[in-house]
Amino acid sequence: MTLEGLIKPEFDPNLPIYLQIMNFVKKLIVRGILKPGDKVPSVRDMALFLGVNPNTVQKAYEELEREGTIFTRRGQGNFVSEDENIVDKIKERMVKDLIEKYRKELEELGLSKGEIFNLLKEMLE
Amino acid sequence: MSEVIKVSNLYKKYGTVVALHNVNLKIKKGEIVGICGPNGSGKSTFLRILSGIVKPTTGYVEILGGVAGRKARKHIAYVSENDIYYKWMKIGELLSFLRSFYPSFDYEKAKMLLEDEGLDLNKKVGELSKGYRQRLKVIMAISNSPEVILLDEPFSGIDMLSRERILNILKEFLIGAEKTALISSHFVEGIEEIFSRVIFFKEGNVVLDEDCEAMREKYGKSVKSMYFEVFGGLS
Numbered sequence: 001m002t003l004e005g006l007i008k009p010e011f012d013p014n015l016p017i018y019l020q021i022m023n024f025v026k027k028l029i030v031r032g033i034l035k036p037g038d039k040v041p042s043v044r045d046m047a048l049f050l051g052v053n054p055n056t057v058q059k060a061y062e063e064l065e066r067e068g069t070i071f072t073r074r075g076q077g078n079f080v081s082e083d084e085n086i087v088d089k090i091k092e093r094m095v096k097d098l099i100e101k102y103r104k105e106l107e108e109l110g111l112s113k114g115e116i117f118n119l120l121k122e123m124l125e
Numbered sequence: 126m127s128e129v130i131k132v133s134n135l136y137k138k139y140g141t142v143v144a145l146h147n148v149n150l151k152i153k154k155g156e157i158v159g160i161c162g163p164n165g166s167g168k169s170t171f172l173r174i175l176s177g178i179v180k181p182t183t184g185y186v187e188i189l190g191g192v193a194g195r196k197a198r199k200h201i202a203y204v205s206e207n208d209i210y211y212k213w214m215k216i217g218e219l220l221s222f223l224r225s226f227y228p229s230f231d232y233e234k235a236k237m238l239l240e241d242e243g244l245d246l247n248k249k250v251g252e253l254s255k256g257y258r259q260r261l262k263v264i265m266a267i268s269n270s271p272e273v274i275l276l277d278e279p280f281s282g283i284d285m286l287s288r289e290r291i292l293n294i295l296k297e298f299l300i301g302a303e304k305t306a307l308i309s310s311h312f313v314e315g316i317e318e319i320f321s322r323v324i325f326f327k328e329g330n331v332v333l334d335e336d337c338e339a340m341r342e343k344y345g346k347s348v349k350s351m352y353f354e355v356f357g358g359l360s
Contacts (some may be wrong), residue, residue, distance in 0.1 A: 013317055013347030016338050044301035051292075052318045053157055054300055056338060 001034055003041055003049040017052055021060035023094075024050075026069065029080060030091045040070055040078040129154050129273055129305050130175065135184035137170055137329075144170040146329040148184070152307070157299055157319055159337075160309040161352055162326035168309040169206065171326065172275045175307065176203035189272060199229070202271035204262050206278045212251030216244055216261065227269050235268035242290060256287025263291050267298045274298075276308045280316070292316065317348040325355055 006028075011020050028034040040046075043061065047054040061078055064070045069090065070078045080086065106116050130152040137145040145167045152158060160168045173179040174186060177193040186193040189200055210219055216239065224232045239246065242260050244253075253261065259279060266274060276295075280288045296319060299306055310316060317323070317337060325333035333355055337348060344351070 011318060014341065014345055014350060016341045017318060018338060047300045048296065050318075051296055053321045053337075055155075055321050056318075059338065 001028070001038060001041065003045060006033070006049075008050060011050075011052070017056050018060040018063065021046070021050065021052070021057060022064055022069075025060070025064060026090050026094060029069070029087060030094065032087075034080050036080050036084060036086050037082045038080045039076075040080060042077055127154050128152065129189055131185075131187040132175075133185045135171075135174065135186065136182050137167075137174065137179070137184075138182045143329055145174075145181075148331055150324070150331065150334060152305060154305055155303040155321075157306045157321050158308070159313060159317065159320040159323040159348065160307055160326065161311065161313060161323055161348070163311060163356060165328075166326040167329040168326050169277050172203065172277050172307060172309055175273075176201060176275050178203065200272040202266035202269055202274045204266045204274070204276045204279060206281060208250075208258060209262065210250045210258075212249065214250050215246065216248055216250065217246035219250065219261075219265070220246065223265060223269075229269055231268045231270060235264055238264045238268065238294065254284075254287075256283040259283050260287060260291055260294070263294055267294065271304070273305045274307075276306065278309055278311070280310055280312070288315075292319075295319075313348045313352060320348065323348050323351075325352070327356065 009020065009024050011017050025034070025040065034040065040061070041049070043054050043057045047057045050057070061070065065072060065078070068081060068083075069086065070080055072078055083089075103116065111119070128151050130150075132148055132150050135145055135148040137143070148167075148171065160171065162168050170179065174181050175188060175193055177188075177198050214222070220232065220235055220239075223235075224230045236246075239261070242257070242264070244257060244261060244264075250258065250261070263276070263279060266276075279291055279295075283291075292315070295306070295308075298304065299319070308316070308320075313320075313323075320337050322336050323333070323340075324331055333351070335351075340346060340348070340351060346354070
């Protein structure tokens with residue numbers, strides 16, 4: 001894949017940037033820009049595209065490898081897992097995290113589960 | 126990774142004014158270090174000593190395996206905050222001058238970078254705005270392919286576009302090439318993502334020295350928020 005033409009994400013400098021890079025790569029997988037088995041952009045290319053320190057990209061790739069999203073082929077670089085379910089797995093995880101985040105915030109505003117459910121239903125109809 | 130800079134018990138006095146108290150640190154190859162602190166905190170003095178232009182009162186600096194000074198200078202680029210080129214010189218003349226002076230100067234690369242920035246070789250240095258003079262200095266410095274680049278306030282007092290362009294030139298040069306950089310700045314917004322490490326100077330002392338990602342992870346703070354915490358005295 002090529003990074004050309006993609007929109008550069010804005011990073012929150014208060015949070016570890018490697019976590020935000022991990023999310024960026026996962027979104028590329030969910031959107032189908034990176035497919036199972038595809039080569040992931042090199043550390044250097046990714047760092048140049050994102051404008052971040054290469055060590056930070058390296059750390060993000062190491063963590064992605066640790067959780068099984070990507071793997072390394074010696075001397076060839078990093079590749080997206082060949083597991084066909086990888087997209088669904090990542091998507092499910094990301095969607096759950098998002099919903100959990102907003103549920104927490106809504107509960108902090110004092111909304112009950114029932115109220116959240118009804119509001120959501122109303123909005124989506 | 127190997128160490129490229131080793132500073133031990135560095136102390137510098139100008140007359141009766143102490144500029145640096147007792148600085149000890151090591152910098153490894155490939156690190157991109159932000160040197161932050163208010164005016165008069167010792168940042169510039171520190172970079173000048175590393176460049177070999179200024180001698181420490183006491184203490185020791187080892188850079189690329191040698192003592193800071195003439196010999197090491199070949200592989201070190203120092204970009205001063207001040208104007209260093211003759212105002213009457215045309216950019217093209219400056220280019221030829223640097224080529225004849227430094228055997229390692231990459232003339233073609235410099236020319237290409239100058240063209241990218243729209244810097245006309247027939248223009249005189251004195252005709253350029255501060256932002257363009259700053260771009261010129263940075264381009265000339267990296268065209269000598271230094272191993273270590275020391276930049277003193279490269280973004281100070283210039284327009285936003287020049288700042289963005291200089292950042293891009295530096296990123297292209299630093300990323301992937303494992304070059305070591307020390308960049309002093311009294312603001313960090315938009316720059317901190319490229320730093321691997323930050324060192325805060327306050328009244329001639331190092332008051333903070335952290336890996337940027339470790340700082341975000343440990344304290345949930347950006348370099349900018351940390352700066353306010355250390356120097357702001359607010360809240």
